[in-house]
Amino acid sequence: MNAAPLLEVTGLAKVFRNGVTALHDVNLSVAAGSFLSILGPSGCGKSTLLRLIADLTPPSAGTIQWSAARGSIGFVFQEPTLMPWASVWDNVYLPLRLTGVAKEQARPRIDATLGAVGLDAFADTYPRELSGGMKMRVSIARALVTEPSLLLLDEPFAALDEITRFKLNEDLLKLWQRHHWTVIFVTHSVFESVFLSDRIVVMTRRPGRIVADVPIALPFPRDEALRTAPDYSAYCRQLSQTLAEASA
Amino acid sequence: MSARIVAPALVGIVMLALWEALVRFNEIPPYILPGPILIAQTMLRDGPSLMGSLWVTLRITLAALALAVVLGGAIAILFAQSRLLELSFFPYAVILQVTPIVAIAPLIIIWVNDTFASLLICAWIVAFFPVVANTTLGLNSADRNLVALFRLYNASRWQVLRHLRLPSALPYFMAGVRISGGLALIGAVVAEFVAGTGGSSTGLASRILESGYRLEIPRLFAALFLLSLAGILIFAVLSWISNALLSHWHESALPDED
Ligand SMILES: Nc1ncnc2c1ncn2[C@@H]1O[C@H](COP(=O)(O)OP(=O)(O)OP(=O)(O)O)[C@@H](O)[C@H]1O
Ligand SMILES: [Mg+2]
Numbered sequence: 001m002n003a004a005p006l007l008e009v010t011g012l013a014k015v016f017r018n019g020v021t022a023l024h025d026v027n028l029s030v031a032a033g034s035f036l037s038i039l040g041p042s043g044c045g046k047s048t049l050l051r052l053i054a055d056l057t058p059p060s061a062g063t064i065q066w067s068a069a070r071g072s073i074g075f076v077f078q079e080p081t082l083m084p085w086a087s088v089w090d091n092v093y094l095p096l097r098l099t100g101v102a103k104e105q106a107r108p109r110i111d112a113t114l115g116a117v118g119l120d121a122f123a124d125t126y127p128r129e130l131s132g133g134m135k136m137r138v139s140i141a142r143a144l145v146t147e148p149s150l151l152l153l154d155e156p157f158a159a160l161d162e163i164t165r166f167k168l169n170e171d172l173l174k175l176w177q178r179h180h181w182t183v184i185f186v187t188h189s190v191f192e193s194v195f196l197s198d199r200i201v202v203m204t205r206r207p208g209r210i211v212a213d214v215p216i217a218l219p220f221p222r223d224e225a226l227r228t229a230p231d232y233s234a235y236c237r238q239l240s241q242t243l244a245e246a247s248a
Numbered sequence: 249m250s251a252r253i254v255a256p257a258l259v260g261i262v263m264l265a266l267w268e269a270l271v272r273f274n275e276i277p278p279y280i281l282p283g284p285i286l287i288a289q290t291m292l293r294d295g296p297s298l299m300g301s302l303w304v305t306l307r308i309t310l311a312a313l314a315l316a317v318v319l320g321g322a323i324a325i326l327f328a329q330s331r332l333l334e335l336s337f338f339p340y341a342v343i344l345q346v347t348p349i350v351a352i353a354p355l356i357i358i359w360v361n362d363t364f365a366s367l368l369i370c371a372w373i374v375a376f377f378p379v380v381a382n383t384t385l386g387l388n389s390a391d392r393n394l395v396a397l398f399r400l401y402n403a404s405r406w407q408v409l410r411h412l413r414l415p416s417a418l419p420y421f422m423a424g425v426r427i428s429g430g431l432a433l434i435g436a437v438v439a440e441f442v443a444g445t446g447g448s449s450t451g452l453a454s455r456i457l458e459s460g461y462r463l464e465i466p467r468l469f470a471a472l473f474l475l476s477l478a479g480i481l482i483f484a485v486l487s488w489i490s491n492a493l494l495s496h497w498h499e500s501a502l503p504d505e506d
Contacts, residue, residue, distance in 0.1 A: 056396045075400055081393040085415045085497045097411070098401040126497055146401075 006032040006069060006150065006182050007053065012062035014048050022048040024207035026062070032069055032149075035176055035183045037193035037200045039239065041247040045208030046186040047078060050152045053184065071149030074142075078154045080135035082127040088114070088138050089123040095146045109145060116175060117141045133164045140168075144175070151176075151183045158188065166224070169195055173222060190243060194235045195222060202239065204246045212242045282466040287473065290466040298455065298467075302474050305436050305451035308364065309482070312371030313432040317425055319372075320379030324421075327380075328387035328413060329405075338384075345377040349435060353442040367439040367451075374435030378427040386420025387413045419498045422490035429482040437475065 012026040022045040030036055038046050051057045053064060054073050082091050092113060096106040114120045117137040127135055136156055143151060153172075157165045173196060176183055187193050193200050194216060202212040216235055218226065226232050264284045270276070271283035278286055291298075323341070327334035353370045360366035390412050398408050440453030452471050459468035494501035 051396070054396075054400055056399060073400060075397065077393045077397075079393065081391060081397065083394065083412070083415065085418070094397075094411070095401050098398065098403045098407055128497060128502070 004032055004067060004069075005029045006067050008065040009053070010063050010065065012049075012052060012064065013060045014045065014052060014057070015060040021207040023052070024209055026208065026210055028201065028210060030182060030184065032067070032182055033180050034199055035173075035185065035197045037185045037187055037197040038203060039187060039190065039193050039200055039243055040203030040208065041205050041243070042188070044203045044205050044246075046203060047154050049203075049208070050075070050154050050184065050186060054152055069149065072146050074144060074146060074148035074151045076136075076139050076143045076151075076153045076156045078156075078158070080127070080132075080139045082135060082138055082142075084127050086126075087123065088119060088125050088127070088130070091127070091138055092141045092145050095142060099146070113141045113145045116144070117171070133160045133168075136160065137168070140172075147179065149181060151181050153183065153185045155186050155188065157192070165192070166227075170223065172196065173220075177221060190236050190239045191227075194218075194232060194239060195226060200239060202242050202246050205248075211246050214239060214242070279463045279465050282469055286466050287469045291470040291473065294467055294470060298452070298471055298474055301450060301452045301455045301471070302478060305433075305440065305453065305475075306478055308367045308371055308436040308439075308451065309433045309478070311368050312375050312435060313425075313429055313482075315368070315372045316376040316379050316428045316432060320376045320424070320428070321383055321421065323376075323380050324383030324387060324417075325409070327384045328409070334384065341377060341380055344373055349374050349438050350442060353439050357439075357443050363443065367436060367443060370439030370442075371432050371435030374438070375428040375432035378424040378431065379421065380424075382420040382424030382427075383417050386417030389420070390416040419494055419500060422486075422493065426483065426486045426490060429486045430479055433475070433479050433482060 007030050009026055009028040009030075012023060012028075013021070014023040015021045026049065038049065040046050048057070052059050054075050055064075056075075083094070086094070089110060092110050093103065093106055096109070097103075111120065111123070114123055117140055119134065119137055119141065122130065122134065127138070130138065136159070140153075140156060143153075157168055160168070169192060172183075175181075185193070185196060197216050198220075200212075200214045200216060201210050202214070203209065204211050214235075218229075218231060218235070268283045268285060271281060282290075323337075327338065349370055352373075356369050357363075357366045360369060394412055395408070398412055403411075436451070437453040440451040441457065444451075444454035444457045452475055456468050456471045456475075459465065459471065491501045
């Protein structure tokens, strides 16, 4: 995919107030419509990079240049981050409510999004009554409901069991292919990143820098069968090694 | 019936029986320590007039509590709008809180002519702080990532307050209100004690003072009993409201794990 870049990160650095340098000289160009994974050891600044891209925290140096196609952003945090006082439906309604969409107008979109993540039966449930995986799906639904042009996912499936994780991986891929979003996906898991992405960047230990940029030339659509394919294993081996070097 | 009711009730009955026995066997005169039976009789006899006084005290208490809830909540919301505002004024709220009310009540009673108003101000000073302190804490403890999410969707200050900070603060606010309920009663009684020495109050506290002067100790106990009953009732009602408001989501109000 050689589409025009949606955003261009140049010389990005982040030094926190306590003196910790989380990121140093990060350069990254993200093509519109791509599925990019960021792989790196814990504490290397992956979450920080996502927060910088979403403009939730200011950079210490460097710039993020957006193309004219910049639309809304959907963000899925590392934790579900739901409002405990609101039902599943109201949690998903939040982004639309904040942008001034009336409840009745929002209803079809919310119901459809809840259906897409398999939670239509739980609309009136409160977060405390959900399992960890279900909470994460609510969080994903909330990010999707505005039909964002860029979806930022911060290890959304880290806390889930393998089966649920595989299922959500496939669901996410299907949604991505249907809607042509740009996705930036942060993960610890080599297998997950290879399965999902058309490109993977690997970051080093603090201060975080990008040390490898690997296009994944596996065809879409992808399904369970891919997980046992030889090319898939080859990519996984290659990236495991790169990650091990980056973590050393 | 659950142990929650039976156990403390049993303890109460045993204590009352011991008390009565102690008074009878030692022939303690009622102006030193009346037995519970005599107190109950006094209660029946003087009940109606004591109830009138209770109402006077309760009116001040409830008005002070309402004022503490409304003004305390409003002050906390103002504090949450600006860190500078909070830093500038919070110390004065603390000063007001730590100054013993008995020390300033005489001044307030002199300055404010209306008895009800002066007692109300005293009770309010005692009661308002927990609401301010708790609500301020609650408004500032919204989940950081949720705050970020609101920012991502360009939420206005008002939207952040309405949909995030206020709901986050509700459990803290209710905890503050429950403390304030008891304090409002204490504040009202203390203020009445101070005012009562000038003979300008007709609340329960002045009845206690008056009974003390006249050595009508059984009546003093009856008034005391009414006062505790009112305090317990206020706490129970506020707890019930708090539970009703939080029952569907907050840990403090959830039923036991099943
Ligand atoms: N608000 C903050 N203040 C100070 N230091 C911070 C802050 N947030 C993160 N850091 C530091 O910045 C570094 C990068 O943090 P970040 O959360 O981006 O890591 P990460 O790659 O997402 O890790 P993980 O995979 O464990 O989630 C860490 O060393 C962390 O201690
Ligand atoms: Mg992280």
